[in-house]
Amino acid sequence: MTEAQALPRVVPTPARGSLWARLMAGHALPVAIVMLSILVLWYAGAVFMNAGLQRDAFLNADVAHYSATDFVVGTWSQERPRLPAPHQIAQELGKTVLATPITSKRSLVFHAIVTLEATVVGFLIGSLFGIGLSLLIVHVRSLDRGMMPWIVASQTIPVVALAPMIVVILNQFSITGLLPKALIAAYLSFFPVTVGMVKGLRSPDPLQFDLMRTYSASAAQVLAKLRLPASRPFLFASLKIGVAASLVGTIVAEVTKSEDGGLGARLLAGSYYGQTIQIWAALFAAAFCGAALIGLVGIVERALEPGGRTAT
Amino acid sequence: MDLEVAPAQKVSSPKPTPLIAVEDLSLIFDTGDGAVHALSHVSLDIRPGEFISLIGPSGCGKTTLLRVIADLEQPTGGRITVKGLTPREARLQRSYGYVFQAPALYPWRTVGRNIALPLEIMGFSKAERQARVEAGLGLVDLTGFGNKFPWQLSGGMQQRASIARALSFDPDLLLMDEPFGALDEIVRDKLNEQLLRLWNRTGKTVVFVTHSIPEAVFLSTRIVVMSPRPGRVHDIVAYDFPRDRTLDIRETPAFLEVAQRVRQGLREGHSYD
Numbered sequence: 395m396t397e398a399q400a401l402p403r404v405v406p407t408p409a410r411g412s413l414w415a416r417l418m419a420g421h422a423l424p425v426a427i428v429m430l431s432i433l434v435l436w437y438a439g440a441v442f443m444n445a446g447l448q449r450d451a452f453l454n455a456d457v458a459h460y461s462a463t464d465f466v467v468g469t470w471s472q473e474r475p476r477l478p479a480p481h482q483i484a485q486e487l488g489k490t491v492l493a494t495p496i497t498s499k500r501s502l503v504f505h506a507i508v509t510l511e512a513t514v515v516g517f518l519i520g521s522l523f524g525i526g527l528s529l530l531i532v533h534v535r536s537l538d539r540g541m542m543p544w545i546v547a548s549q550t551i552p553v554v555a556l557a558p559m560i561v562v563i564l565n566q567f568s569i570t571g572l573l574p575k576a577l578i579a580a581y582l583s584f585f586p587v588t589v590g591m592v593k594g595l596r597s598p599d600p601l602q603f604d605l606m607r608t609y610s611a612s613a614a615q616v617l618a619k620l621r622l623p624a625s626r627p628f629l630f631a632s633l634k635i636g637v638a639a640s641l642v643g644t645i646v647a648e649v650t651k652s653e654d655g656g657l658g659a660r661l662l663a664g665s666y667y668g669q670t671i672q673i674w675a676a677l678f679a680a681a682f683c684g685a686a687l688i689g690l691v692g693i694v695e696r697a698l699e700p701g702g703r704t705a706t
Numbered sequence: 707m708d709l710e711v712a713p714a715q716k717v718s719s720p721k722p723t724p725l726i727a728v729e730d731l732s733l734i735f736d737t738g739d740g741a742v743h744a745l746s747h748v749s750l751d752i753r754p755g756e757f758i759s760l761i762g763p764s765g766c767g768k769t770t771l772l773r774v775i776a777d778l779e780q781p782t783g784g785r786i787t788v789k790g791l792t793p794r795e796a797r798l799q800r801s802y803g804y805v806f807q808a809p810a811l812y813p814w815r816t817v818g819r820n821i822a823l824p825l826e827i828m829g830f831s832k833a834e835r836q837a838r839v840e841a842g843l844g845l846v847d848l849t850g851f852g853n854k855f856p857w858q859l860s861g862g863m864q865q866r867a868s869i870a871r872a873l874s875f876d877p878d879l880l881l882m883d884e885p886f887g888a889l890d891e892i893v894r895d896k897l898n899e900q901l902l903r904l905w906n907r908t909g910k911t912v913v914f915v916t917h918s919i920p921e922a923v924f925l926s927t928r929i930v931v932m933s934p935r936p937g938r939v940h941d942i943v944a945y946d947f948p949r950d951r952t953l954d955i956r957e958t959p960a961f962l963e964v965a966q967r968v969r970q971g972l973r974e975g976h977s978y979d
Binding site: 599601602604605606607608609610611615619620623624626700 | 776777778797798800802803804806807808810812814815823824826827828855
């Protein structure tokens with residue numbers, strides 16, 4: 395046995411592997427499989443949900459004999475289906491997002507921007523209020539007992555019931571436009587931020603607090619050097635929940651106050667005229683906005699990560 | 707090594723004023739199911755420059771005594787002064803550095819910024835902070851690790867960083883609560899030697915909590931043997947090894963004699979209830 399003979403076996407084969415193994419290694423294939431399953435189920439569901447309508451349609455048009463293919467294709471191309479097929483929603487999105495100028499009231503981008511403005515303003519108000527409230531609760535002992543029940547109670551009121559009243563009351567004080575919607579968004583988003591931050595500000599272990607005490611650190615120093623840095627992961631987790639809640643709040647407010655437009659107004663109009671495809675397109679736009687907002691919070695979180703540059 | 711001549715090394719005056727004076731100190735914790743006598747009528751004087759070890763089984767109150775000195779616990783009876791002040795006043799004057807059982811480094815700060823933490827709080831200038839962090843890293847053999855994060859260091863290195871942090875603002879008094887308890891024997895030996903050299907060089911007063919007899923005998927000038935339920939002082943063993951002793955001293959008869967007395971004290975004080 396010589397070295398030359400042994401050598402080829404020592405050299406590792408290039409990491410080629412089978413196509414299957416390479417596909418499974420990444421995220422792409424599992425995601426694609428899930429997407430595909432959803433699409434298949436959806437198309438099947440569309441046939442099932444729209445079958446009645448389609449039978450009526452053929453009956454009204456005096457079509458007595460139709461093939462199964464005609465029937466299935468029919469259920470996927472109705473104008474006002476109970477459940478629109480995915481490609482119908484995609485077409486509607488393509489039409490209202492790409493093919494329509496942003497300035498037009500028919501553009502979904504226009505409505506998404508209206509919604510996002512109120513969402514972001516409301517989210518900022520709610521987050522700042524939530525952080526302020528958590529600081530008070532952690533530092534003032536009596537507030538902890540006194541305020542927490544009210545904060546929890548505030549969230550038990552259905553926002554659908556509350557939103558119109560807030561709009562009406564604020565209208566009384568000539569506060570209109572973006573602010574009432576933003577306040578409803580803030581109302582929903584401050585709660586997760588408050589709860590998360592109270593937990594985060596109290597998260598350091600007793601040893602870490604003892605250490606501060608041995609230095610005779612002031613309450614402000616304990617806050618700046620221990621409580622706030624320790625609460626960072628809690629803050630961003632609750633900000634992600636908060637921003638999603640803001641979006642929900644804004645959309646609910648827009649259903650109440652639809653004259654300014656927005657995705658909520660779009661949903662209302664769609665349901666008013668039975669435009670299911672429009673409703674679904676607006677839903678998808680809302681979901682996309684939510685995902686984008688959460689992603690944005692995640693980017694800020696990563697940018698503020700300690701050691702993001704030095705840690706490997 | 708001639709241990710008999712060691713007393714000549716004493717630098718303190720014949721009647722030194724104690725740095726820490728503990729007199730008839732008691733602390734009763736009021737727990738849900740009855741009172742716990744963590745400390746019962748403890749009296750102890752600690753002179754400047756001494757290395758005092760508090761040794762005893764768990765529940766003997768050794769950590770509690772250290773925490774009372776540091777004003778982290780409030781006694782329920784007796785008197786205690788630190789530098790002639792109440793523990794609270796001494797704490798507010800930032801009289802001591804405290805090393806905990808765990809390193810308690812803040813994970814979001816680099817090692818260097820952890821060492822700088824007390825300096826930031828005490829308002830040292832940026833230049834002064836940098837100089838002291840560098841010196842502190844050198845003191846505990848961590849030069850070049852200032853920009854690492856705690857999780858990138860071994861347990862022993864983390865604990866060394868926490869010692870550098872406690873020493874960064876140069877307190878005369880160092881309170882150490884089982885700082886090497888979680889480390890393996892070899893690392894512990896090395897850190898014991900480093901600590902001893904540090905104490906010899908700087909002339910600081912150290913109060914050191916441990917439950918290891920060899921560690922206590924090797925490091926100390928006096929060992930306070932404590933016993934549990936209620937926590938009290940059972941025996942105080944004073945001896946004079948040279949300040950620049952090395953680990954070899956552990957093989958000498960004098961060392962074993964002191965260790966034997968400490969062990970006996972621990973056995974007597976231990977109640978098997």
